[in-house]
């Protein structure tokens with residue numbers, strides 16, 4: 070392991086019957102961070118995560134997880150990781166509590182700690198009242214919540230979460246984020262895939278965006294958003310045409326267009342610093358302003374910028 074990198078992927082390639090699903094990707098995940106892998110459907114996320122977790126054999130490249138080579142020491146890798154997948158199965162005849170209890174024993178979590186985590190997690194996913202219900206009688210959404218709760222019981226060195234909040238309602242999703250943060254703070258490195266841009270933004274220390282089997286950009290959420298360099302100010306004025314003329318002189322302004330929301334001013338620097346200057350210029354020209362709105366780029370904007378696609382339209 071180099072320095073503090075807990076996952077090291079170098080020149081990873083994977084083909085299915087001649088189709089290149091992963092086309093030479095390299096990245097590292099640092100010990101203790103929450104790392105997110107984002108990409109449209111079919112980008113190669115599952116293929117990559119399957120190789121990292123030893124579920125798919127390595128074809129080409131090198132992958133080390135928790136200091137072990139996935140090709141040479143798959144058993145060691147498996148001992149160091151935890152996985153929460155989308156299609157995990159539950160034992161239909163166990164109750165909710167038994168499902169958790171069984172998993173906790175399997176991983177030798179001491180009795181008191183086990184009880185505490187079961188209580189905490191069932192509260193997070195709101196299955197407390199269902200603790201004695203058999204899993205076959207749960208709704209689809211409840212089963213999903215139980216699978217996730219079960220996966221979060223252990224504190225492995227690296228925890229892989231594949232779409233951990235897919236299909237959860239917003240409140241449960243937020244409680245889940247809180248819990249994932251707690252697991253992370255207890256020392257577990259987290260590797261996450263998600264379709265939710267806001268989730269990646271809120272949770273991740275670093276993000277890589279993958280498309281067509283290649284990594285197209287990596288960075289912290291702040292870096293990725295700032296790199297777009299496109300804060301937009303929406304202005305409603307008494308005279309948009311004249312206001313537009315007035316704004317031409319300001320250096321940081323990239324473009325001014327008239328939109329249904331008023332004047333749309335795209336800025337190549339930090340918008341919050343340019344705002345006073347913009348307001349002064351327009352007022353100085355004797356033009357009244359009725360509203361001002363600053364919009365910073367979001368992770369959605371980042372995703373659309375790099376992939377040309379909107380995740381909300383890709384079956385999320």
Ligand SMILES: Nc1ncnc2c1ncn2[C@@H]1O[C@H](COP(=O)(O)OP(=O)(O)OP(=O)(O)O)[C@@H](O)[C@H]1O
Pocket residue numbers: 085086088089090108109110111112113114115116117
């Ligand atoms: N077993 C397989 N046999 C043939 N092709 C496969 C197989 N598994 C994946 N692929 C193809 O490899 C590409 C990458 O798939 P992968 O499942 O890794 O994408 P993904 O980013 O996880 O997508 P999603 O967001 O839809 O889960 C896709 O084009 C897919 O059709």
